Amino acid sequence: ATNRTFTMIKPGAVKNGHLGAILEHINAGGFKIVSMKYTKLSAEKAGEFYAVHKERPFYGELVEFMSSGPIVAAVLEKENAVAEFRTLIGATNPADAAEGTIRKKFATSIGENAVHGSDSDENAEIESQFHFAGTEIFV
Ligand code: CMP
Numbered sequence: 001a002t003n004r005t006f007t008m009i010k011p012g013a014v015k016n017g018h019l020g021a022i023l024e025h026i027n028a029g030g031f032k033i034v035s036m037k038y039t040k041l042s043a044e045k046a047g048e049f050y051a052v053h054k055e056r057p058f059y060g061e062l063v064e065f066m067s068s069g070p071i072v073a074a075v076l077e078k079e080n081a082v083a084e085f086r087t088l089i090g091a092t093n094p095a096d097a098a099e100g101t102i103r104k105k106f107a108t109s110i111g112e113n114a115v116h117g118s119d120s121d122e123n124a125e126i127e128s129q130f131h132f133a134g135t136e137i138f139v
Contacts, residue, residue: 004034005081005118006127007089011069012112019072022115025102026076029088035075035128035137043067049130061111073131077139082124085117 009022026033041049046066053059078084090101094113097104107113118124128137 002077002079003081003121003124004075004077004128005085005124006116006131007074007076007085007118008066008116009072009074010112010114010116011065011067011071012108013106013114014070014072016106018106018114022102022106023072025088025105026074029078029084031076031078031081031085031088033074034077034139035132037073037131037136038070039073039131040070041067049127058111065111075128075132075137082118082121086119089115089117 007026009019013019013022023033043063046063047054047059050059050062050066053062056062076085088102090097090103092103092113093110094103094107095110097107102115103113106115118127
């Protein structure tokens with residue numbers, strides 16, 4: 001079925017000038033952008049977004065990085081969106097990411113890995129609602 005995923009283009013990728021190229025990848029991958037904003041997360045908001053990772057050793061670093069500069073948040077629509085988008089972006093660690101994926105091309109490390117992609121339909125919905133009001137989503 002056609003469904004949705006949520007993505008953030010992370011501060012490192014924005015800072016390094018890869019925003020346009022990443023959006024082109026998303027477009028070429030057949031995703032429809034149904035919501036998008038250029039924004040910046042406070043440390044508090046970043047901590048809240050990644051609260052599931054609170055006990056992980058990299059949590060502090062993750063929160064600091066994700067609040068270090070502007071990001072693009074977007075809701076994407078495609079058939080089988082969550083899995084399709086995870087294929088497009090590649091493995092979390094760019095060292096393991098397949099050739100041609102967004103992370104292979106633009107990520108510099110496991111922490112600064114260019115983009116976020118939801119890991120389930122349920123989380124896609126939660127993460128979309130975290131960033132967007134229903135009136136900001138255009139089908
Ligand atoms: P993301 O898909 O945004 O979801 C959680 C993030 O935690 C993940 O991408 C990585 O950027 C980050 N992360 C996961 N493992 C590590 C790690 N070992 N060290 C630093 N950051 C990590």
